[in-house]
Amino acid sequence: MSKKGMMVILSAPSGCGKDTVFREISKIRNDVCESISATTRNPRNGEIDGVSYYFKTVDEFKKMIENSSFLEYVCYNGCYYGTPAEPVRNIINSGKICFLIIEREGAQKVMKSNPDAVSIFLLPPDLDTLKKRLIKRNTETEDAISNRLEIAKEEIKCSDLFDYVVVNNELKRAVYEINEILDNELKKRNS
Numbered sequence: 001m002s003k004k005g006m007m008v009i010l011s012a013p014s015g016c017g018k019d020t021v022f023r024e025i026s027k028i029r030n031d032v033c034e035s036i037s038a039t040t041r042n043p044r045n046g047e048i049d050g051v052s053y054y055f056k057t058v059d060e061f062k063k064m065i066e067n068s069s070f071l072e073y074v075c076y077n078g079c080y081y082g083t084p085a086e087p088v089r090n091i092i093n094s095g096k097i098c099f100l101i102i103e104r105e106g107a108q109k110v111m112k113s114n115p116d117a118v119s120i121f122l123l124p125p126d127l128d129t130l131k132k133r134l135i136k137r138n139t140e141t142e143d144a145i146s147n148r149l150e151i152a153k154e155e156i157k158c159s160d161l162f163d164y165v166v167v168n169n170e171l172k173r174a175v176y177e178i179n180e181i182l183d184n185e186l187k188k189r190n191s
């Protein structure tokens with residue numbers, strides 16, 4: 001019997017280190033892939049179209065909505081973000097683990113439409129640490145950072161809706177815990 005793939009939703013407030021955690025996991029496992037989202041926000045320095053995101057105009061994004069191209073999409077912090085459905089299906093059908101690294105509202109939509117998905121919420125050690133991380137990233141205005149912190153407070157309230165909650169206090173520890181979750185979930189599905 002061929003090995004089954006699975007969908008993993010990794011959600012966390014912006015600045016919690018979801019991308020870093022995924023990067024570390026992909027260094028130690030060769031069965032994980034990341035879904036590349038589409039967004040209407042402007043690229044940041046160093047971001048590459050088709051690698052970091054598919055950068056779209058609002059019109060292009062709306063066309064994709066009309067064509068039912070998204071597994072989920074949201075308007076977050078004034079911009080659209082969405083998960084193209086087909087690549088996710090292809091990754092899972094190939095027997096791999098497809099990570100959706102998305103904010104809470106989109107995560108909840110996917111949890112509803114795909115009850116088989118494993119959902120993980122990454123928590124910052126505290127809001128002060130999160131604020132410092134957002135400031136250190138130096139990619140956002142003060143207003144945008146305050147807005148992201150307000151969104152973060154709301155997102156954290158919903159963390160108990162997820163299958164697993166992992167605190168990203170120490171990167172190595174968080175990666176270890178998520179790696180264990182993946183192994184256990186795969187064992188359940190393939191036994």
Ligand code: 5GP
Binds near residue numbers: 073
């Ligand atoms: P950023 O602008 O910092 O790249 O992303 C802002 C937030 O949107 C982050 O929490 C990120 O995980 C989330 N995000 C990225 N892509 C998607 C997506 O396709 N759908 C949803 N719902 N959120 C996304």
